[in-house]
Amino acid sequence: MISETQFEKSAAVVGCEVAVIKAVAKVESNGAGFDAAGKLKVLFEPHIFWKQLVESKYDPRQFVKGNEDILYPDYRQDHGAYQLQWQKLNRAMKIQETAALKSASYGMFQIMGFNHKATGFDNVYGMINAFTISEDEQLKGFTHFIVSNNLVADLRNKNFAAFARKYNGPAYAKNAYDTKMEKYYQQFRK
Incomplete structure (x- = not known):
């Protein structure tokens, strides 16, 4: 489990609300980086x-x-x-x-293996090994990814459609990623 302190640190780096990051995690993995058996999602x-x-x-x-x-x-x-x-x-x-x-x-943020450099790793093996350690490592990779790919403003401004288009690709609307993120953001900010 990611501590509230870790979420707050990540949100401070991105410059967004904790609820925004939690909403992304909820949409991407139902808020968990590991399945019920403890295996990396x-x-x-x-x-x-x-x-x-x-x-x-x-x-x-x-x-x-x-x-x-x-x-x-x-x-x-x-x-x-x-x-x-x-x-x-x-x-x-x-x-x-x-x-x-x-x-x-x-993991929790469902980051593609080919994005390993944007998450701060030289190769996909390093990314997977780190993500297997903990959800904290997954959050660190996600934060690095957001900064590396200039997605900070989208999360800071809660522009979920722009974020989802860049993060999830052109099928984001078909899968309603943006509207789901907005819904979960509203729940988490309470």
């Missing part, structure tokens, strides 16, 4: 895996047969049950480990 993104394989100089088409659920070129809204996410990631790692790890989002 993860969401594997097959379309990102496709892109990461291309960036790693692999032809993803050669791996599709038998892996249609973990490798496809275009975004799909349905990622499957949460219980399958680690299984999908582990299967993808057998194809290409680093590309697979960069293709999932992790």
Whole structure:
């Protein structure tokens, strides 16, 4: 659990209310960086895996047969049950480990592995190792990410639509990330 003091420190760095950061966490992971079994929360993104394989100089088409659920070129809204996410990631790692790890989002703030440098880590392995230690480490990574990507003003001004567009990508509106953040912000600020 992240202490109120840690939330306050992060909010001071960003220059926003604690309720804003808590709202982001609630939308991204239901406010928890680990599942009920104590395992780091993860969401594997097959379309990102496709892109990461291309960036790693692999032809993803050669791996599709038998892996249609973990490798496809275009975004799909349905990622499957949460219980399958680690299984999908582990299967993808057998194809290409680093590309697979960069293709999932992790922890309380669901930060994509390919964003490891923006969270303050030289590689995706360092980010995952830190995020596995504690939610405090996840919050530190999130704070670094917000500052690195110039998202401070969006959170400071509670411009949830602008923030969600940059943080979650073009499908943010379809998934109502901005309106959910506003709703949770209102709850947390009380």
